[in-house]
Amino acid sequence: MSEAVAETVAARFGELYGAEQDGVWAAPGRVNLIGEHTDYNDGFVMPFALPHTAVAAVARRADGVLRLHSQDVEGGVTELRLDGLSPESDKNWTAYPAGVVWALREAGHAVTGADIHLASTVPSGAGLSSSAALEVVVALALNDLFSLGLRGWQLARLCQRAENVYVGAPVGIMDQTASACCEAGHALFLDTRDLSQKQIPFDLAAEGMRLLVVDTQVKHSHSEGEYGKRRAGCEKGADLLGVNALRDVPYAGLDAALARLGDEEEVRRLVRHIVTENERVERVVSLLESGETRAIGPVLIEGHASLRDDFRISCPELDLVVDTALASGALGSRMTGGGFGGSAIVLAEEPDVDAITKAVTEAFAAAGFTTPRVFEAVPSAGARRLR
Numbered sequence: 001m002s003e004a005v006a007e008t009v010a011a012r013f014g015e016l017y018g019a020e021q022d023g024v025w026a027a028p029g030r031v032n033l034i035g036e037h038t039d040y041n042d043g044f045v046m047p048f049a050l051p052h053t054a055v056a057a058v059a060r061r062a063d064g065v066l067r068l069h070s071q072d073v074e075g076g077v078t079e080l081r082l083d084g085l086s087p088e089s090d091k092n093w094t095a096y097p098a099g100v101v102w103a104l105r106e107a108g109h110a111v112t113g114a115d116i117h118l119a120s121t122v123p124s125g126a127g128l129s130s131s132a133a134l135e136v137v138v139a140l141a142l143n144d145l146f147s148l149g150l151r152g153w154q155l156a157r158l159c160q161r162a163e164n165v166y167v168g169a170p171v172g173i174m175d176q177t178a179s180a181c182c183e184a185g186h187a188l189f190l191d192t193r194d195l196s197q198k199q200i201p202f203d204l205a206a207e208g209m210r211l212l213v214v215d216t217q218v219k220h221s222h223s224e225g226e227y228g229k230r231r232a233g234c235e236k237g238a239d240l241l242g243v244n245a246l247r248d249v250p251y252a253g254l255d256a257a258l259a260r261l262g263d264e265e266e267v268r269r270l271v272r273h274i275v276t277e278n279e280r281v282e283r284v285v286s287l288l289e290s291g292e293t294r295a296i297g298p299v300l301i302e303g304h305a306s307l308r309d310d311f312r313i314s315c316p317e318l319d320l321v322v323d324t325a326l327a328s329g330a331l332g333s334r335m336t337g338g339g340f341g342g343s344a345i346v347l348a349e350e351p352d353v354d355a356i357t358k359a360v361t362e363a364f365a366a367a368g369f370t371t372p373r374v375f376e377a378v379p380s381a382g383a384r385r386l387r
Contacts, residue, residue, distance in 0.1 A: 139180075201288070
């Protein structure tokens with residue numbers, strides 16, 4: 001499949017630019033198994049890569065020009081001058097690849113221009129990191145073409161800077177690291193403070209289970225205000241508690257920390273979610289490593305309740321997925337991603353998948369919601385060169 005996609009994207013590059021590409025690269029979207037909104041609090045996360053990817057055909061240029069085209073967006077080739085790139089100057093899709101070029105050059109890397117054609121199968125607005133896939137595929141291509149010698153975690157850092165500063169979205173480091181560093185058949189246990197990584201085997205099919213992604217079709221945008229408000233609230237909580245980040249509040253000391261916050265009720269809720277979510281990530285890692293995979297189901301359910309009630313970033317569609325899936329026999333379910341829409345995940349025994357999918361689809365129809373998109377999430381490879 002990858003070779004066929006690479007061939008198609010390479011051929012379209014030739015049509016657009018009248019020249020051969022220098023290579024074709026792919027970077028995946030991701031699903032976060034557990035660990036939501038902990039990444040910008042220096043905490044723990046556990047994503048895995050999807051088979052859905054952003055693919056880029058790229059050729060070097062030496063004249064300070066960046067040309068961009070996407071088969072997924074209407075319009076022709078966008079041409080930009082590298083010396084004219086500046087943060088938050090672009091409100092279009094082109095800000096993501098252009099921001100990566102800007103971040104590389106700001107960090108002192110000699111990128112002199114490129115022609116880029118992109119195509120993506122990562123659903124946009126579904127909470128599956130379509131923007132991170134776009135950033136990472138461009139970063140990896142330029143890293144290879146300009147012999148920059150950067151490792152996956154370094155590319156992730158630069159992509160995060162591109163999205164934080166150039167695009168203006170206050171995202172953490174998880175999405176870019178997952179896209180750059182995940183391995184097939186594994187979930188990535190990532191400490192977002194020091195970027196230390198551990199690949200945890202996660203082969204549900206071998207144990208007779210499946211993990212479904214239910215895309216509610218409710219679009220969300222990280223650069224809108226609610227995400228930023230949550231981040232600011234977490235930073236306020238850390239300040240009030242006298243710690244560098246909420247990661248530093250121990251789970252055993254949570255009650256005492258909450259008591260110190262007094263009548264700061266909103267901050268108390270945010271702190272409670274982050275501290276308990278970090279503990280949930282560690283619990284899932286322990287369960288998977290000890291072969292108790294089915295026992296992660298209740299932990300996923302706890303995580304959804306915390307995101308719904310404490311962090312308050314769920315929505316009726318996400319709650320309906322979770323409630324319906326659990327009522328139909330799922331082992332566990334929760335919203336995944338930034339919130340306010342996007343997707344939920346459902347852990348289920350293989351024989352129950354069809355019944356759960358049918359029940360969720362019917363529940364959405366009965367509620368008058370847009371028909372959800374349901375597909376299986378298979379832990380897949382991270383960013384790589386295709387040709």
